[in-house]
Amino acid sequence: MSILTDGVIAFLAAVGLTALIWLLAGFLLSRREPSIEAAIVLPLRGGGEQMDYAVYTACHLRERLGRYTNVVLLDCGLEETARTRAEFLAENNNCVTVVSPSELEKTIT
Numbered sequence: 150m151s152i153l154t155d156g157v158i159a160f161l162a163a164v165g166l167t168a169l170i171w172l173l174a175g176f177l178l179s180r181r182e183p184s185i186e187a188a189i190v191l192p193l194r195g196g197g198e199q200m201d202y203a204v205y206t207a208c209h210l211r212e213r214l215g216r217y218t219n220v221v222l223l224d225c226g227l228e229e230t231a232r233t234r235a236e237f238l239a240e241n242n243n244c245v246t247v248v249s250p251s252e253l254e255k256t257i258t
Contacts, residue, residue: 187214188257192223197231204238204245211244221256222247 189207193200200222207220222235224247232247239245248256 185215186217188219188221189214190221190223190253190257192225193231193235194226195231196228197235200231200235200238204242208242208244218244219256220245221253223253224249 189211191200191203191207204220204222211218211220220242222239222245224232224235227235235247239247246256
């Protein structure tokens with residue numbers, strides 16, 4: 150009975166050691182994807198009817214691109230109520246900003 154118990158313990162120790170080596174090798178040899186700097190620019194005109202859905206979709210897409218990806222709402226002639234709604238979205242989402250076309254280059258770089 151002692152031989153069977155020793156055999157089971159040796160088997161479990163070998164499996165555990167193999168698992169630890171496999172995890173360590175995977176951690177050390179895995180390739181990490183480089184982080185990219187990107188910005189999602191949404192040009193908005195008129196009443197901005199689809200603005201809420203576009204911002205929602207862009208914020209979910211942002212998670213795939215990277216944590217530091219910004220969502221930029223580009224005001225290309227928004228009406229006053231749409232501009233107010235865009236500013237409200239920017240206040241409630243830390244990744245969203247509202248800019249005019251003249252400020253776009255400064256915001257992205």
